Amino acid sequence: MKPYGPLMVEHRLIERMVGVLKKRKKIDDDLIKKTVDFFRNYADNRHHGKEEKILFKRLEKKDMTPGLKKIMKRLIKEHEQGRAIIKSLEKNDKDAKKLIKDLIKLYPPHIDTEDNDFFLPCMQYLSEKEQKKMVDEYKKVDKKYPESKYRKMVEQLIK
Ligand SMILES: [Fe+2]
Ligand SMILES: [Fe+2]
Structure with a gap:
């Protein structure tokens, strides 16, 4: 399995959650709580x-093109933006509707860049052995944050 495979699968669930947020007209405490958790x-x-x-940490050591390095920097910055939005949403210190809108705006282009302009061209810098090792390392993370819980959460919200 290629190391971007599981990441792309996760992107699809994140997109579904973004879809839930897009459709919701009323933002209640339950939705905020679930959004923060998700x-x-x-x-x-x-x-x-x-x-x-796991992935970026390895790529940092590789001699990637300036273009790919620049994309990776941007991706990290966007992760930080996502974290800040969630922190605010949890603290309830800004307008929740606006924060949810910011999330809806942040994620789709971020995912699109990773899926279409980043993951694949990066693979040439990683040996088969490194790629395999990364997939093994993913398993430790997966155990801590089980997919099934969040899949169920999104499915319930879609209903
Ligand atoms: Fe990302
Ligand atoms: Fe991603």
């Missing part, structure tokens, strides 16, 4: 955790 633990700790601590 984006903090699934999108950030699990998904960005794999990207930053």
Whole structure:
């Protein structure tokens, strides 16, 4: 399995959650609580955790093109923006509707860049052995933040 495979699968669930947020007209406490949990633990700790601590960490040591290096910097910055939005949403210190709008705006282009302009061209810098090792390392993260919990959450919200 290629190391971007599981990341792309996670992107699809994040997109579905963004879809839920787009459709909701009323933002209640339950939705805020679930949004904070989903984006903090699934999108950030699990998904960005794999990207930053496993994939990007290795790529940092490689002699990638300036273009790819620039994209990676931007991706990391966007992860930080996502974290800040969730922090505000949890603290309830800004307008929740606006924060949700910011999330809806942040994620789709971020995912699009990773899926279409970043993951694939990066693979040439990683040996088969490194790629395999990364997929093994993912498993530790997956155990801490189980996919099934968040998949269920999104499915319930879609209903
Ligand atoms: Fe990302
Ligand atoms: Fe991603």
